[in-house]
Amino acid sequence: MISLNEGTSWKDVFEDNQRWYGSYYYNEEKFKCSMSIYHVAKEGLGTVYAGFTDPDTSIELEGGHILNEPNLTIQFTKATVYMATSNRIQPNQDFELTGKLNFKNGGWEYRANVTRPVNNSFSDFVLNTMKVSPVPHTKDRSLQIGLTIGLSLLFAFVGVGIMVGLVVWGVRKGYIRHVATSYKNFKSSAPKYNVKEGDVHM
Structure with a gap:
């Protein structure tokens, strides 16, 4: 796993870490969620393609670095809806995550806010890289x-x-x-x- 340094690229972070697990709150109720990185296109500004799931949702996201923002500020937008059976993430609504990658406790954390729809009930959106189990003695x-x-x-x-x-x-x-x-x-x-x-x- 790559560590945080001055030249760390968000593309390398997602390429090196393909499974993310976390949770978010909606109307003060906690929901577990996960994200799987499908592909990282490094050409040009770069694009990351990922799948996002929670108990009632399965969607595809496209993300990348926000211009004029720090290197590790990443924004994801909804691209394809495979399943959406709740009012939290709806097929006919925009869904956008804007957050920052942080290196902490030997792993990566993506802490974000739901920026679309503008008026929403989401809070504390956090995804972390899967921890590697220690090798037995x-x-x-x-x-x-x-x-x-x-x-x-x-x-x-x-x-x-x-x-x-x-x-x-x-x-x-x-x-x-x-x-x-x-x-x-x-x-x-x-x-x-x-x-x-x-x-x-x-």
């Missing part, structure tokens, strides 16, 4: 590997024991019989006939 990994190998061997031995037991049980019950191989035809691929000289068979 070496001791824990060794224990996991040992358990995996040990259990695999145990199951293999149990399987072999069950198979041998079934064979022995089948022989004792007569389901599996020993087939004698003392017949002449079993010893040679060429069949032999007990025909005495002078016998004529019609």
Whole structure:
């Protein structure tokens, strides 16, 4: 993950962080939401394409840097509506997010306001990058590997024991019989006939 420095570009932030999770308030009721970055076009001023979802909404957003504003000030506008079953984000209304990217606690935060529609009931719109789970300690990994190998061997031995037991049980019950191989035809691929000289068979 890139860190904040003087040359940090908003394009790099979204390209490096594709999943964002957060929440917002609407009429003082909290709703969880998420944003997935589909593509970052770096040519020219640049455009970021993203999908935004909440419990009742699925829309596509297009965003970019606002001219004459600091580098990390980003504005998203509604491009396509896939699902909108509440009064919060309506298909026939504009929806625009204007906010700033902040680097804090080892991750990125996008804190924004809903600037369209102008008169709205949104507040505290915040999205954060997904936190990476820490890698297990070496001791824990060794224990996991040992358990995996040990259990695999145990199951293999149990399987072999069950198979041998079934064979022995089948022989004792007569389901599996020993087939004698003392017949002449079993010893040679060429069949032999007990025909005495002078016998004529019609």
